Amino acid sequence: MTEQGATVSHRALHRYTGLPVDLPDLEAQARANLDPAFYDYIAGGAEDELTLVDNETAWSRLRLLPRVLRDVTHVDISTRVLGARVASPIGIAPMAMQHRASKDGPLDTARGAAATDSLFVMGLFGAGSAAEVAEVPGSAPRWLQVYILKDRERSAAAIARSAEQGYGAVMLTVDVVRQGNRRRDARNRWAFLQSDGGIEDPNEIFDHALTFDDIAWFRERAGIPLVIKGVLRGDDAAACVDAGADGIVVSNHGGRQLDGAIATADALRDVVAAVDGRAEVYVDGGIRHGQHVVKALALGARAVFVGRPVMWGLAVAGAHGVEGVMRGFCDEIERAMALCGVRSVDEIDASLLAADLREPR
Ligand SMILES: Cc1cc2nc3c(=O)[nH]c(=O)nc-3n(C[C@H](O)[C@H](O)[C@H](O)COP(=O)(O)O)c2cc1C
Numbered sequence: 001m002t003e004q005g006a007t008v009s010h011r012a013l014h015r016y017t018g019l020p021v022d023l024p025d026l027e028a029q030a031r032a033n034l035d036p037a038f039y040d041y042i043a044g045g046a047e048d049e050l051t052l053v054d055n056e057t058a059w060s061r062l063r064l065l066p067r068v069l070r071d072v073t074h075v076d077i078s079t080r081v082l083g084a085r086v087a088s089p090i091g092i093a094p095m096a097m098q099h100r101a102s103k104d105g106p107l108d109t110a111r112g113a114a115a116t117d118s119l120f121v122m123g124l125f126g127a128g129s130a131a132e133v134a135e136v137p138g139s140a141p142r143w144l145q146v147y148i149l150k151d152r153e154r155s156a157a158a159i160a161r162s163a164e165q166g167y168g169a170v171m172l173t174v175d176v177v178r179q180g181n182r183r184r185d186a187r188n189r190w191a192f193l194q195s196d197g198g199i200e201d202p203n204e205i206f207d208h209a210l211t212f213d214d215i216a217w218f219r220e221r222a223g224i225p226l227v228i229k230g231v232l233r234g235d236d237a238a239a240c241v242d243a244g245a246d247g248i249v250v251s252n253h254g255g256r257q258l259d260g261a262i263a264t265a266d267a268l269r270d271v272v273a274a275v276d277g278r279a280e281v282y283v284d285g286g287i288r289h290g291q292h293v294v295k296a297l298a299l300g301a302r303a304v305f306v307g308r309p310v311m312w313g314l315a316v317a318g319a320h321g322v323e324g325v326m327r328g329f330c331d332e333i334e335r336a337m338a339l340c341g342v343r344s345v346d347e348i349d350a351s352l353l354a355a356d357l358r359e360p361r
Contacts, residue, residue: 019317019324023288023309026325030101030315037188038100042311045255046180051263052255055286058263062295063354067341077333079345081119081303082225082246082280084141084168088330089345090293091119092322093254093284093305094145094171094229098123101314102321106133108314112322114138116330121145121171121305124158134165141168143227147176148207148214155207156221163224169247170222172215175230177208180257215243227282230257232267234274241279247302248275250283254307265295269359272300290332294340297348 020026031039045052077088092113099105106122110133113120117140122133124146134142144167148155159170179202184190219226227247228240237248250271252261264285272281283296284305296304306329313321342348350358 019313019321023312023325023328026309026312026316026321030312033315034101037185037190038097040184040188041097041182041190042101042308044182044184045259046182046257047259049255050259051252051261052259054263055252055255055265056288057286058265059286059288059292059295062265062299064291064295064298064340064352065354066339066352070341070343072338072341072343074343075334075338076344077330077337079303081141081282082169082227084119085117086119086140086303087117088326088333089297089301089303090287090326090329090333091282091303091305092121092310092326093307094121094123094173095307095311096123098311098314101311102318104318105314107136108319109310109322110136110138110142111319112310112313112324112326113140113142115319115323116140116326118326119143119303122167130158130162130167131165134167143167143169143171145171145173145229147173147202148210148218149205150207151205152207156218159218159222162222167224169225169227170218171227171229171249172218173229173253174210175251175253175257176202176206177210179203180253180259182256212239212243215240215245219244219246227280231271232262232264234270237271237281238274238276241275245279247280247282249305250281250301251305252285254285265292265299268296268299268301290329290334290336293329293333294336294342294348294352297345298350298352300350 079089098109102108110120119141121143122130124130130144144162146155162170225246228245229249230251231237231248250264250268264283268283275281280302282303283301287304287306293304309325310322313325340352
């Protein structure tokens, strides 16, 4: 099938599945299906939700300078992440508690990701079995996200198993040194992390003593690339890379941790400049449109991740819903690239951004 043919089928699938075409409508439908406390757990952020809101508006504030007359008959949105091919530069962020959104939880997410050749990051903690997810057929890469527990051997064992299970990278999340103060959850008395039928409190079980010195140790245990998630500063990103990280995710955890933290769209440029090509840089938080993805790539990200919209798709239609969300993004990315006059992700560069946005601060 030609690239153009693939695009037409994305649109056709939307019409065929009857899923809402637009994310606010999908969220409304998911909300109607879900226990209100679980909806709040997904949708909410920390404290006044300043960072939650700012994540999305920061992408919308950036302005593009599209090129014209570039023959965009064929637009190829595929790319590579850590050397592995993916159908598009948008992957699925790790999220806990997916089994509360659909019966098969992360298995459905993995199926939806596989159907669209999208990178899927399996959240190890509180989200199901990494081994079962690894068995879902599909050719796109999957990564495993971990937190480091005080019981380091438990984390080390999961990391050591990840390569033989077929995961392409380990993603270590470093921004949960205290659980963010999520008011909606407090009001709902939400017990956020349940594993093996019990409730585990991240404040109790996560190791809060991690430093850059530990990165090399984990990289060695994993034997596969290590991606550090939850970095917002150039100096931290450079220190992670010096310590052996292969990738950095610029993330504020979807505004769920430190309220008042910088929006990721605003943090990305400095991190890209500090990493200076020595590792891949990704970004998540508030990505809701194809044009947001083009902006992220123009600022130097290799790829982006999306969180909540995938949960909405999962809650509305399981694997099919995840597939619909990812196809919708692919469709929008293709259209935004064509309208920017670029035929491949390699042609996306800083010149697509309004002049004042091109240089690091
Ligand atoms: C319901 C939910 C659960 C999450 N669980 C995790 C997790 O277990 N580990 C992690 O690293 N990030 C987790 N995150 C953060 C996401 O990986 C990601 O950083 C964020 O959702 C991206 O922002 P977006 O939802 O605006 O796209 C979670 C986010 C949500 C919404």
